[in-house]
Amino acid sequence: MAAFAVGLLLLRWMPILPPVWWLYLQLILGLLLLGSRAWRIGLFLLGIGWACLSAQWALDDRLELRLDGQVRWLEGRVVGLPSRADGVVRFELEDIHAPRAQLPQRLRLSWHDGPRVLAGERWRLAVRLKRPRGLANPATFDFEAWLLARRIGATGSVKAGERLSPASGPVAWRDQLRQRLLQVDAWDRAGGLAALVLGDGSGLQDRDWRLLQDTGTTHLMVISGQHITLFAGVLYGLVAVLARLGLWPRRLPWLPWACAMAFIGGLGYGILAGFDVPVRRACVMLAVVLLWRLRFRHLGFLTPLLAALCVVLVVEPLVVLQTGFWLSFGAVALLVLAFAGRLGAWRWWMTWWRAQWVMGLGLAPLLLALALPISLSGPVANLVAVPWVSLVVLPLALLGAATLGIPWLGEALLWLAGGALELLFQVLAWTSAQLPAWIPVQLPVWAWSLGAMGVLLLIAPAGVPFRALGLALLVPALFPPQQRLGPGQAEVRVLDVGQGLSVLVRTREHALLYDAGPRRGDFDIGERVVVPTLRGLGVSRLGLMLISHADSDHAGGALAVRRGLTVDRVLSGEPERLAPDLEAEPCAAGAAWSWDGVDFLVWQPPPGGDSNDSSCVLVVEAAGERILLSGDLGVRGEAAWIASGQPLAARWLVAGHHGSRTSSSAAFLRAVKPEKVLISRGHLNAYGHPHPLVASRIRALPAEIHDTAEQGHLLLRLGAFGEPEVEREKSVFWREK
Template sequence: MRAVWCGFALGVVWLQQQASLPGRWSWFVLIASACGLSLVSSMGFRRGDAWPSRAGWFAVLCAAACCGFGYAAWRAQARLAYELPQAWEGRDIAVSGWVKGLPTRSADGTRFLFVVESADAPVERFPRTLQLSWIADDAPPPVLEPGSRWRLNVRLKRPHGNANWGVRDAEAVLLARDVRATGYVSASSSAVRLPGRASGVGVLIDGWRSAIRTRIADVLGDAPHMGIVVALAIGAQDLVSAADWLLMRRTGTSHLVAISGLHIGFVAGIAGWLIGTLWRHSFFIGRGLPLLVPAQKVAIAGGALFAAFHAALAGFNVPAQRALWMAGIVALAYVGGRRVAPSVVLAWALGLVLLVDPWAVVSAGFWLSFCAVGAILFAMSGAAHIARSRPSESLDDEQVERSLMKRCVDATRSQIGALIERMRSGARVQFAVTIALAPLTVCFFSQIPLIGPVANAFAIPWVSVFVTPAVIAGIALPAPLDALAFRFAHHLLDLLAAGLQLLSGPPWTVWQLPQPDAWAMACAAVGVAWCLAPAGWPLRWAAPLTWLPLLAPASTAPAEGAFRLTALDIGQGSSIVVETAHHTLLFDAGPGPESTHAGERIVVPYLQAAGIATLDTLIVSHADSDHSGGAPAVLEGIEVRQLLAGLPPDHALWREAAGKGAQTVRCAAGQRWQWDGVDFAILWPDAGPLQGKPNAHCCVLRVSTAGAAARGSRIQTHEDRRTAVVALLAADIEAPVERTLLAREPAALRAQILLVPHHGSKTSSTEPFLDSIEPSIAVFQVGYRNRFHHPYAGVYERYRARGIALSRSDDDGAARIEADGSGLSLERYRQTHRRYWMDP
C-alpha cells in the first residue's frame, strides 16, 4: 500500500501543476496508461524474480499516479463547474442561505463564508459557497452565528487573487475552500434573518467552536496573546496579533499556534491513558469490564475518538487530519490484533488526506506536517534501542545480601541511563525535524530561523505539556473555573514570549534566503535523506554539500549596465521593484491596512522570496494610501537605507523611516545618481513647498541604461539604438503635470517602458504625452473590477492604437521586464505560471 498511496499522491501533485485540465483525448491516454501499467505490474509479480518484482512495483507506482491525477482532475472539473458568469459580476443579487464556519470580525466589518440555498439569478450552476464581507458603515454588522440563515443582497465577482512570484496563490486557496465567488453585502438594511438554522454535524461543531471563542474573548478581552489561546483551543488563527506572528516566524515556532498533529497526539494519549485507567479499575464499582474487553484496546480506541473530537475543534486542518487518520489506523489495527509498520500508517494517512482534499498539496501545512513525520520515522528507523533488563521477581541470595545503599545506587544509575537515552532520542528527533524542514522553510517563507532548534527545544514541551492542557481544561471546566484556566494559559504564554524575545533579539538569528528553484529543492531533498540515513551509510559527511544550491544560490541579478523592472500585482495601487547588478529600488509600496494590506501580504514576501534583504532606496511618490500605505510594513520587514518621497513634512512616514535608521530626503527635480552603470533621475516635482493635491507633486522617476542620453539627439548610431533603454515611472501625475514636463524637455521623456500615469485614468495619458514618450511597453497597475473603473476605456484604446505591448495586472498578474544591451523582454506572470484554476 505504500507504493499505491505514494503514487496516488504524486499524481495529485502533478495535476495541481497543470495549466489546464485534461481534455477528452487526455482522459483516454490516462485511462489506457493506468490499465497498461496495471497489466505490466501483474505480469511482473507473477514472475516472482527480483527484477520483475521491482518493475512490477514501479508499474504500480505509475498506475497509482495516473489514478491520482485522474481523481484530482475529476474533483477539479466538478468544483469548477459552479461559477459566476462574467455578466453577473457587480450586480445586485438576492441570495438565501446560511453562515458556514467561524466569521472573522474586525473594526472594518465581518468576513464570512455563506452557503447558498437559492439565488435570484438565472444561473444554472450558481456558486454554492460565497466569501462575503459585511462592511461596517453607519452601524456595525450583526453577530453572525454559524448555521444562522439569512437573506442578503450581495454584489459578487469571480474568484480572483493577486498573482506574483514568490507569493501565496490566493485563487488556489479559494478553490480549496470551494469558494467560487467573492463579494460583499450591498444593502445591509435589507438583510433579513430567516427562521430556523442549518443542520448537520459540521454546523454543530462550528457552533461549539464559536461558543468557545466567545468564552475566551470574554475572559481575556484585549490580552496580547488572546489570539494564540483561541488558536490552541479551536484552530482559528485570525485573532493572533501581528507581533506574535513576527516573533514566532523569527524563532521558527509558528507551527505551535495551531492545533497541530503533535498536540492532538499528546492530548489523545492523555485521554487514552485516563480511559484505560478507569476501565481497569471498574472492579471497584462492581463491574468486570476488563474481562469483556481488554483495557488496552479500550484505551487506544478512546484516544482515537478523542483525537477525532480535537481535530474537529481544529477545523480539520491538514496537520490535524494527518494525526487523526494515523491515530484511527493504529487503533483499528490494534483492536483487530494486527501490527502495522509506521511507514504504512503514514502512507494511509497521506492517501486519505488527499482523497478528502486533493488541494491540500498547495498549502505549506501539508508538506511541513508529512515531511516532519516522515523524517522522524526515517531517522529513528536505524537508531539502536537498548533493552534494559528488569530485576527478577525472585531474589537470589546475593541480591538479598545487597545493602540498601547499593540498590539505591543501581536504581539511580538505571534512571540516569534511561534519562540520557531519552534525551539522545529527543535530540535526534529534533535534529531530524530541523534538517528535514529547513528546505521547506526556505521554499515557503524564504528564511531559516537559526535559533529554531533551541527555541523549539523548550517551546514544544512548554506548549504541549503546560499550555495546551490548560486551554483544554478551560474548555472542559464550567464558569468561573474556565476563566482561571484561560488566564493561567495566557500567563504561561507570556513567559514563553519573554523567552522567545530574548532569543530573537540579534538580527543574525534569522537567515534570509531567496526562494529556491526546483533543482535546488531536489538537491536539498537528497541531502536530507543522505544526512538522516542510518549509521554506516557511506560518505554521510558529504551530505551538506548537496545544500549548496539552496544556501548559496547563483546570483540572478541583472548584468552590469542593465536593470530589471518588476511591476507587482497588488490590486488597486502601485509598487515597482527596480534591480541593478548590486542595488535595489522600490518605487511605491502599495496599499496598507486601510485597504488590502498589500505591503505586508505581497510586497514584503516578494522581496524576501527574491532574496532582497536590503533596499538601497524606497521611493514613495506621494501620500495617497494606494501608493504609501504599505511603506510601514516594508520598513518593518526590510532594511531601508534611504527614503526618497514626495510627502508633506508632517507625514508620519518620515518619523518611521528615521526611527529605522533610514536617510530621509524629499524628492525634487534634478536629483540624479548612478548604480552599476544605470542612471536614475527625478523629473518631478520641483524643489520648494508642495502645493496642490498629492497627484500634482508625485515623484516621477527616469531609469536609463548606458547610451540613453543619446536618444534626445536627431542622429543616433546603430549601437546607441541597441543599448539605450529607458523606463519612466510616472506615478499618479495628471494632464497639467504632463504638459509642464513636455514644455521643459520633451527629449527627456522618451522611454521604451512606461508605468502608465494614474492607473490609466481619463485625467492622464494625454495624446501629446504619449507621442513624446513613444513607449514600446506600457504597464497598467490596476485592481480587478476596481471601483474607479481604471483603466478608462478610451485611454486603454489610446495605447492599443499605437501598437504598444500592454500588461494589465488585473489580467496578467505581475509583469517583469528585463532591459539590457540585447533589448527588452516582457514576462507576464499569468502566462508563464498559469494554473488551471486561474480565471481566464
C-alpha cells in the same frame, strides 16, 4: 499504495488538466489494468485520474464569467466561524440560492462595517461577486490555490443584507463558546486560547502570527496533528496505566479499549475545532496509526504512514495545494527516517533534542520549495514551546473551556492558561530578536535537489555511509549562484500589489524601489508581498526607496520595507506626510545619477497642486531604452513636465494614477510616444481603472497595454528591447490567465 499515492500527488505539478472524457477513460483503463501484471500502472492511473477529475469539478464550480463583478441577491447559511478585524466581517456561505443564477456551492464574503454575523445563521444578502483571484507574484502566497483547495468558488463584498433565521445547531454552539472564550480575562491572550480550543485563529493579531512564523512555532496555535495526537495519547496512556496497575476491568481487553477511547477523544476534539481539512487529515492519520498499533505492527511504521497519505488524498485530492499537507506528512516522514534503525535506548532529553533539530533541518528543503521563511531559532524555540503548550497551556485551556459553566473555576483556569501563553510569547519574542527568520533566495532546481539530498544524509541514522557528504551538498543551497546583470543593463519588475504601485529596478550592483504598495488596516502589502518578493529575488539592500507621494496606495507598505530590508536612503515628493521612522528626504527635481552604466533622473512639478501632482517621478535609461514612472501625476503635473523641456520620449510608460482619466492626457502621451504602457491596478477595482478614455488614447498611439490585474507581476529587461515576462503566463491549472 506508493504507486497510487504518486499518481494523486502529481496533481500539484499539473500545468493544465486533461479533458474530462480523457480522465474517465483513464479511470476505466486503470481499473482494467488492476487484474493484469501491470497493476501498479493501473493504480497510478487511478490516482492521477481521480485527482484531476476532483480538481476539474472544483474548477467547474467557480463563478461564471458573466457574473464576475455583478451585484446579486442571494440566500445562504453561514458556515465556520466568522471573523471581524478593522471593521470588516469575513465569513463563508454555503447552501446558496439565487434567482436566475447558478452560484458556486461555497462563497467567501467580506462586509465592511457589517453587523454581527454568527455561524449557523441564514442571511439574504446583496453581494458583488468576483471569481477567485489573487495577486500573482513570484515566491509569495498563492491566494487562488488556497481558495481552490477550500473549494471556494467565488469571493464577494456584501452591500446589504438581512438575517432570515437565527443561529442553530452545533455550529451555533461552537460560535457561542468562542464568544465566551474571547470575553475571558486571560492576559490579553483570549484569542490564542480560542485558537487552541476551537481552531479559530482570527483572534490572533498579525504581529502574533509573524512572531510564530519567525520562530517556527505556527503549528502550535492551529489545531494540527500534534494537538489531536496529544489529546488521544492522554486517553490511551490513561487506559494503559490503569491496566498496568491492575485497575482496568479484566473482562475488557485494554488495548482495543485504549485505541477506541483515543480515537473517540481525538475525533471529538477535531469536531470541537471545526473539523476543517487539517483536522480531518490529523484524524485520518490518528485512525490509521491506532489501527496499525492494534493489528498491523509487524508491517513496520512506513505502512501506516503511506496508508494515511492515500486515504487523505482520496478524500480530498486538493490538499496538495496546501502547505500544511506537505509540512505535516514531511515532518512525520522525517521523524521515521531519523529514528529508524536506532540501536539501544536514548535518554528522553536526547530523543527530544534530536527530534527538534531533525525537524528544523529536515523541513528546510520543503520550506524552500514552498517559498516560506526558514526559522533559524525554530529548533530552540520548539524545544521549549512544544512541551509548554502541550503539557501546560492546552490542558488548562481545555479544562477551562469545559468548566466555564462552573462559577469562577473555568475563568480561573483560562486566566492561568492565558498567563502561561503570554509568558511563552515573551520568550518567543526574545528568541526571534536574537535569531530572526531567514527568507532565502529562490534556488535553481539542481541546487535545491543537492541541498535536499544533503539534508537527508545528515539526518539519516548513524551507520549510513557518506553522511559527512551531506555538508558538502548543502553548499549550493546556502550559497546559491546568482545570475548578475551586465554593465549597462537594468531589470524592471512591476509587482502585482492590487490597487497600488510598487516597481523594483535592479542594476548589476544596486537596487531601487519605486513606491511600496498599499496598506489597509492590518493588511500590509509591503510586508506580505513586497518584502518577500524582494528577499526571494536576492535583494536584501536597497540603495534608494523612492516614494512618489504619501497616498496610502503608494506609501502604505514603505515602513514594512524599511524594517524588512536595509534601505540606504528614502526620497519622497511628500516627505512631511510620511511616517517619521522612514526618515524621508525631499525629492530634488532634476537630480540625476548613474549606477553600473544605467542612468536615473528624478523630477517633481512645482508646488501648488494637489497630492497627486506632488508625485516625484523617475526616468530610467539603459542602453538607449527608457522607462517613465509617473506615480499619480495628474494632467496639471504632466503639462508642467512637458513645459520643463526635458526629453520625455520613452519606449515604456507606467501610466499615472493606475490609468485614471485625471492622468495620461493626450498631450502627454504624444510627448512620450510609448510603445508599451504598464498599468498597475486592482482587479475589478471600485474606481473603474483604467478609464476607457485613457485606454482608447493609448491604443490610438498605437501602444500596447500590459495590466497587472490581468497579467500579474511584469518583468522587463531594459536595454534588451524585448517583451515583458508575465507571471500569469506560467502554467498552473488553478490560475486564471
